[in-house]
Amino acid sequence: MGKSAVMSTIASAPESWPWPPIVRASVGWHLLAVGAAVFVPGAAPWAIGAIVLNHVLITAAGLTPRSSLLGPNVTRLPKAAADRREIALTIDDGPDPEVTPRVLDLLDAHGQRATFFCIADCVLAHPALAREIVARGHSIQNHTAQHRHNFSFLGPRGFAAEISRAQQVLEETTGQRPSCFRAPAGLRNPFLAPVLHRLGLLLVSWTRRGFDTRERDAATVLARLTRGLAAGDILLLHDGHAARTAAGRPVVLEVLPPLLARIRADGLRAVTLPEALAA
Known part of the structure; x- marks a missing residue:
């Protein structure tokens, strides 16, 4: 495929973004933690800890320039x-x-x-x-x-x-x-x-x-x-x-x-x- 065709394909990419697994898992993790804090007696400290741990993981991925956890990242040529x-x-x-x-x-x-x-x-x-x-x-x-x-x-x-x-x-x-x-x-x-x-x-x-x-x-x-x-x-x-x-x-x-x-x-x-x- 020529350069112009590749650029055309990229330019016409759909607006919807397929969120990476780590981000989707993070949303689910937050919901689970909040649910546990609300409905399980004594679970609030553990829920807060789980949310903090999740944020640490996401932050670490963002601070790692070559990581692909947050989305596509070209680190080598094809x-x-x-x-x-x-x-x-x-x-x-x-x-x-x-x-x-x-x-x-x-x-x-x-x-x-x-x-x-x-x-x-x-x-x-x-x-x-x-x-x-x-x-x-x-x-x-x-x-x-x-x-x-x-x-x-x-x-x-x-x-x-x-x-x-x-x-x-x-x-x-x-x-x-x-x-x-x-x-x-x-x-x-x-x-x-x-x-x-x-x-x-x-x-x-x-x-x-x-x-x-x-x-x-x-x-x-x-x-x-x-x-x-x-x-x-x-x-x-x-x-x-x-x-x-x-x-x-x-x-x-x-x-x-x-x-x-x-x-x-x-x-x-x-x-x-x-x-x-x-x-």
Whole structure:
């Protein structure tokens, strides 16, 4: 199936959301606990404990970026892409006027493609740079409007406002409507999945990450990304909010040259997420 057909299928997805088993079980658990508290003498403390335990489980699922308990979550490329020896290099939190142009030059020099999960407010601040990302063969996807630190605490309306606004800004700026979404830090709650479903967006996390927003040693970041590197992996780096080496250089710029060389040496090819997910 071609990319356009896949996008059409996603866009025409039904409005109703098939709630995941853990969410349906949570509703039943709450009803059972309330019923026990009301009708069973002395059961109230146990019922409260059961509800608290349930909330802890749901919260833990939302705080685990690679979890699929709260809804679909792409953590690896599909088998067809892995069979083609493809990986996805994803770069978050930009565009950044200092770092992103040099990232683009490095990608061009090695003949590889990347997916940039961009913050809409940064795109508004640097629209020409966003258009250059697309013009040079890369993909821009949705990383919310503002990258709010309290994003995982939002409800349905808050999620819809942040994500819809980002969709509009990114499409109007680049001419391409995002099909993938990544939450800030990968954190979320049960209300996110139905909003993404309604907007025709796929939640994408990663296979491995370098923690390059806080790790200043490029060798450590590189080791995290390349340890067990294999076809189908989704790698995470940052052009925005990038940590700096002791010499003051953005870590991503130190990591990319040896990482891209390793990708080529292993017979792998970095492609955009829409390309990898289209089949």
